[in-house]
Amino acid sequence: MRIPTVFAALLLAAVSPAAFAQDVTPIVETGEGRVQGLEQDGIDAFLGLRYAAPPVGDLRFKPPVAADAYSGLYDATGMGAPCMQLYTPSGPNSTDVTRGIQAIFPTSTEQKIDNEDCLFLNVWTPDAGAGSRPVMVWFHGGGYDYGSGGWPAYNGRNLAAKGDVVVVTVNHRLNAFGYLNLAEKFGDDYAASGNLGNLDLVRSLEWVRDNIGAFGGDPDNVTIMGESGGGSKVSHLMAMPSAKGLFHKAVVQSGPGVTSGKPAEAAAYASDILAHAGIADPADLQAIAADDLLAAVRRATPANAGFGRGPRFGPIADGVIQPRDPFLPAAPEQSADIPLMIGYNKDEMTLFLAAQPWFGMIDDATLNAMAAGMGPQAAGAVAAYREMYPDYSATHLASAAFGTRFVQGTYLLADQQSRTANAPVFVYRLTWETPVANGMLRSPHTLDIPLMFNNAAESAALLGEGEDAARMADMMSDAWISFAREGAPSSDLMPDWQPYSVPDRSVMELNLQPAMRDDPERSIRELAAANAPK
Structure with missing residues (x-):
């Protein structure tokens, strides 16, 4: 049962004395109806908003459609469910150190509460209904298998407060529910099935275009951002015709999406999964339980798959939704006027x-x-x-x-975009090392996220405590906010950030003493060319 939103703050106050500072937000009128959330330390948070209809029943394995209108007042006080998760314990929760990081990236926990009804987004704004602020839309990591916009590391409160911006985080269909290429098996009715997860992202941006003004955001100044799988999602949206005009700047963090999956390979993987699931016709697709389908995926996937080996889920270059590989043979023409910031961490x-x-x-x-x-x-x-x-x-x-693939993919994508784009490209390399676990991780994957979100204090499990992490967060959140606002990253804590171009390849090294360097990993970048198929 949903508790009426108007009583939510009183309920929180009854549970905890600290919650007396909590208050309800203004009521905001969206295209679907009226919504109300909770204020978080001066920032209005609207959580778990539907941007599309539940992708279940007849909409299972079908493109997203707008959510139905509703009467009454929509409760936006809590996150929506994460999408069905395909996460294995061999990932980053397998040691005491990395298990602690689950506090901000709760991958295992989300398997306990995932759901097919998952097309939700979250909005943080300094003042709902007033102003026209830059909008920063975040697409989560976890590859195309797991994750959600509800991870604590992605909490947009601090970024919204510091930058006077509107922050949005998004859930979308994942793994077999978002990227199972059924077109070869079941025909035109499932022509879009291999790219559904990315179509969900397009739908979320359509919702932002149509509604974000009511939350104090500027629909004509939208920056899309993502790390790891989220960076790949941003890369692909830059080359999706249906996404054209829905965003105006792009940030790719530790996840360059240079190429897409191939339809034939994705169809073969889907065929194996369907065989393991006992699915012979479309009616079976509707009948199978979600957990049973994921169990079939696990049986059909080789144990050593991952990191470029074996079949995996992701968008496919189907010639229509994704016309071709995003950045081969060249950068997409449709994004020639999109400023791009892209980078990676030293020890991914x-x-x-x-x-x-x-x-x-x-x-x-x-x-x-x-x-x-x-x-x-x-x-x-x-x-x-x-x-x-x-x-x-x-x-x-x-x-x-x-980790050379992170390095080589970043420079390849930056090269391609800078060669043909009218808008500037800015490249970074995060070299600051976290002190946790006696420095064992150095500059690992995900380190950039709590820094650019300005969530250092909340992310001590990954960043450690102290002034260094706070300084890095101050610097990097400055740069991301500046980029979203003006199309160029800057901070009083760093030198002028010069645009990237070939052959200089100027890169901002993000550390306590940041500096511009030319082609800092030339030897690794050139290995890719030297070993490319002739």
Whole structure:
């Protein structure tokens, strides 16, 4: 049963004395009806707003449609359900250190509360109904398998308060529910099924266009942002015709989406999943329980899949919804006027590898043996990183070699965009190292998120405590806010951020003493070209 919103603040006050400061927001009129949330320390938070109809029943495996209008007052005091999660415990919750990070990235917890009825978004605004502020829309990480816009690291209150901006975070269909290519098996009625999750994102931006003005946002100044899988989602939206005009700036963090999946490969993966699920016709698609479908996905997916190996979910270049690979053979013409900020973290892979039994235990001989089995670039990457970081242990050299795809993809995408775009490209490299776990993680995947969201104090599990994390958060949130407002990142804590272009490839190194550097990982960038198929 939903508790009427008008009583929500009183209920919170009864539960906790600290909640007496909580108050209800103004009532906002949206296209679907009236909504009311709760004020969070001076910021109006509207949580769990529907931007599309529940994708269930006849809408299962179909494109999103607008939500029905409702009467009465919509309760926007709590997050909507995360979408169905395909998360395995071999990920970043497998050690005491990384399990602590679950406080801000609660991947395992969301499996307990996930739901197919998941097309919700959250809005934080300094003043609902007044003003015309820059809008910063966040697409979550977790690849295309898990995650939600409700992770605590994504809480938009601090960013909205500091920058006088409106922050939006979005849930969308994932894994088999968002990217199962059923077109070959079941025909035209399922032509869009391989790209549904990204169509959900387009629908969320349509909702922002139509409604964000009522929350104090400017629909003509929308920045889309995302990290990891979220960065790939941003990359793909830059090349989706249906997304054209719905955003005006883009930020890709540790997730360059240069290429899309191929329809034939996605259809073969779908066929295996359907066979394991016992699905023979469209009626079976409607009948199968959500958890049973995910169980079939797990049975159909090789144990060693991931990080570029084996089948995986994601958008496909179907020639229509996603006409081609986003940034090959060139950047998309439709985004030539979109300012882009893109970057990566120095030690992306430590977060994923810290759970491996060899992490922290290998010597140079073991490293060389590992490199021999890691592919044609690995030996060269190890040698390059050994020269770049003479103080790195064999473990950290191995981790760096595993992470070359982040480096190479970032520079490839930035090269492509800067060669043809009218708007500027800005590239960063986060080199500040977190002190948690005696510095074991260095500059890992996700480190940028609580910094640019200005959530340092709330994210001590990843950032540690102290002035250094606060300074990095102050600097990076400045830059992201400036980019959303004006199309160029800046902060009083950093030098002038010069646009990126070939051949100089000027990059802002984000650290306590930030600095512009030209082509800081040239040796790694050039490995990709040297080992490309001839």
